[in-house]
Amino acid sequence: xxxxxxxxxxxxxQATPPLVPAKAILELDGxxxxxxxxxxxxxxxxTVKQGAITTVIGPNGAGKSTVFxxxxxxxxxxxxxxxxxxxxxTNVEPRRLLSLGLCYVPQGRNVFPELSVRHNLxxxxxxxxxxxxFPARIAAAMERFPxxxxxxxxxxxxLSGGEQKILEIARGLLLDPKLVLIDEPSIGLxxxxxxxxxxxxxxxxxxxxxxxxxxxxAKSALGLSDQAIVLELGRTRHQDSAAAILADPRIGQxxxxxxMGQTAPHVVDAPPLA
Amino acid sequence: xxSLLYLVLAGxxxxxxxxxxxxxxxxxxxxxxxxxxxxxxxAMLPAFFMxxxxxxxxxxxxxxxxxxxxxxxxLGLAFKRLxxxxxxxxxxLPLAIATMALAIFLKESVKEFYSAEAQRFPSLFPEQKVDxxxxxxxxxxxxxxLVAIAAVVALQLFLSRTRTGRSMQAVAQNPTVxxxxxVPVERMILLTFxxxxxxxxxxxxxxxxIYLAKFSNGEVLGMAAFVAAIVGGFNQIxxxxxxxxxxxxxxxxxxxxxSTQYRAAIPLLILIVVIMVRPQGLLGRAEERTV
Numbered sequence: 001x002x003x004x005x006x007x008x009x010x011x012x013x014q015a016t017p018p019l020v021p022a023k024a025i026l027e028l029d030g031x032x033x034x035x036x037x038x039x040x041x042x043x044x045x046x047t048v049k050q051g052a053i054t055t056v057i058g059p060n061g062a063g064k065s066t067v068f069x070x071x072x073x074x075x076x077x078x079x080x081x082x083x084x085x086x087x088x089x090t091n092v093e094p095r096r097l098l099s100l101g102l103c104y105v106p107q108g109r110n111v112f113p114e115l116s117v118r119h120n121l122x123x124x125x126x127x128x129x130x131x132x133x134f135p136a137r138i139a140a141a142m143e144r145f146p147x148x149x150x151x152x153x154x155x156x157x158x159l160s161g162g163e164q165k166i167l168e169i170a171r172g173l174l175l176d177p178k179l180v181l182i183d184e185p186s187i188g189l190x191x192x193x194x195x196x197x198x199x200x201x202x203x204x205x206x207x208x209x210x211x212x213x214x215x216x217x218a219k220s221a222l223g224l225s226d227q228a229i230v231l232e233l234g235r236t237r238h239q240d241s242a243a244a245i246l247a248d249p250r251i252g253q254x255x256x257x258x259x260m261g262q263t264a265p266h267v268v269d270a271p272p273l274a
Numbered sequence: 275x276x277s278l279l280y281l282v283l284a285g286x287x288x289x290x291x292x293x294x295x296x297x298x299x300x301x302x303x304x305x306x307x308x309x310x311x312x313x314x315x316x317a318m319l320p321a322f323f324m325x326x327x328x329x330x331x332x333x334x335x336x337x338x339x340x341x342x343x344x345x346x347x348x349l350g351l352a353f354k355r356l357x358x359x360x361x362x363x364x365x366x367l368p369l370a371i372a373t374m375a376l377a378i379f380l381k382e383s384v385k386e387f388y389s390a391e392a393q394r395f396p397s398l399f400p401e402q403k404v405d406x407x408x409x410x411x412x413x414x415x416x417x418x419x420l421v422a423i424a425a426v427v428a429l430q431l432f433l434s435r436t437r438t439g440r441s442m443q444a445v446a447q448n449p450t451v452x453x454x455x456x457v458p459v460e461r462m463i464l465l466t467f468x469x470x471x472x473x474x475x476x477x478x479x480x481x482x483x484i485y486l487a488k489f490s491n492g493e494v495l496g497m498a499a500f501v502a503a504i505v506g507g508f509n510q511i512x513x514x515x516x517x518x519x520x521x522x523x524x525x526x527x528x529x530x531x532x533s534t535q536y537r538a539a540i541p542l543l544i545l546i547v548v549i550m551v552r553p554q555g556l557l558g559r560a561e562e563r564t565v
Contacts, residue, residue: 072454074453094453094454094456095456098455099456104454106451110454112443112452113448114443114447115440115443115444115447119440122440123437123440123441123444123457124455124456125437126441126456
């Protein structure tokens with residue numbers, strides 16, 4: 001794939017331009033995967049630059065979440081390779097990926113509803129190495145997100161949707177990941193909470209953590225992102241800077257369900273994004 | 275006619291046994307969607323393992339220990355690997371039917387290879403009775419109650435106070451997320467099967483001195499545990515405990531005040547009423563189906 005060539009247009013002003021040409025931390029090469037006899041991914045290839053925020057966009061059924069499941073070892077890749085930090089991680093178990101520095105925050109609610117907030121956080125410790133002072137990390141997470149401290153002994157199910165998302169993200173960050181995969185973080189959250197979640201992602205980037213996200217709220221996600229990947233029907237359609245994708249009139253059309261190659265006149269000048 | 279106090283106390287003893295068997299039933303459902311219709315036979319069989327050890331002139335405590343160990347191997351690990359794993363791939367219902375077949379197999383095997391007659395089984399506790407607020411209760415009953423309660427409390431502490439216990443809860447509440455956090459899901463499920471086997475073996479050692487060891491013991495215990503688990507909420511351990519005690523007490527009172535003939539119908543009556551009025555059980559939460 002030559003889609004991440006240096007000739008890409010400059011990133012939007014919100015994004016921090018990388019000072020040195022960033023290396024790829026995650027590479028997918030011709031990944032084929034699916035459920036049962038159904039093939040969802042027909043050869044997905046892309047690269048994710050280290051220290052950047054990259055957003056995966058595409059219409060429903062494009063295979064965005066499926067890509068994340070393959071990367072995190074929850075779904076087998078039938079063909080193709082996944083490389084992380086120079087290492088082949090194709091079909092590697094989640095437990096091992098956690099120790100390599102990957103973290104995955106899936107779509108929807110992912111807390112253990114009947115465990116307390118503190119115990120939800122503590123469970124991330126099952127994959128922690130022996131040299132890690134895990135209680136100190138939980139204390140630091142509570143420092144960063146005071147809500148987690150004030151509600152530490154409450155059942156996670158009593159938290160609001162936004163608070164649960166913060167808990168999930170905080171829990172994922174306890175092992176100091178290098179790459180965070182986050183699927184639809186804003187879904188079902190109030191606008192204020194969406195802002196908070198996006199602020200956390202920007203903060204991660206400032207610390208050098210790479211973020212790969214899927215987001216239906218594509219306009220704000222692309223505004224925050226450095227890079228964007230467009231998936232369609234299980235294939236990589238396009239990879240470019242987020243600004244270039246945001247300016248592309250065909251993107252809106254893609255979200256309305258059309259194919260990028262189509263040139264039906266009534267959709268050519270559709271608004272860029274919903 | 276016995277006093278009401280006596281019946282309640284006797285009910286607590288029976289209820290503690292029902293709770294032990296019902297908790298395991300609930301655990302298996304929570305972590306691996308296994309509805310074990312052989313649960314009653316699982317509580318019948320360990321007594322025969324212990325009898326075999328006793329026949330070899332081993333002391334009672336060692337026989338019980340060996341019985342629990344063999345139960346963990348056969349009714350825990352082998353059950354999981356040889357029956358649950360292959361059947362669960364075909365769905366929850368085929369597995370449930372397979373456990374019914376296993377129940378018949380275990381029952382008939384004991385009848386065929388050990389004995390069809392009820393066997394005496396030594397008790398850990400002396401025969402004497404003590405006066406509890408006017409009711410004469412045997413030390414045996416009190417001992418059974420205390421040991422069962424201790425096991426339940428120990429299990430609850432393990433589940434809530436240790437990270438391994440909470441990992442098991444996590445697997446029950448959301449296996450996918452547990453896996454994403456690196457919880458060894460398969461090992462946790464296997465551990466639930468081992469714990470279930472230990473609980474039924476303990477129940478077996480406690481109850482058999484009272485009811486004698488017989489191949490058909492599982493019929494009553496299995497039904498009681500099933501009803502207790504459903505009445506309590508099926509997806510909640512504390513529900514299984516509450517259901518067990520409720521059933522034990524109602525069972526004893528019904529036998530005394532209603533009729534011994536209708537005794538067996540009372541739990542089923544409770545079951546029907548609970549399912550009609552509160553289908554999620556007394557302490558249960560409504561289950562969500564995802565996909």
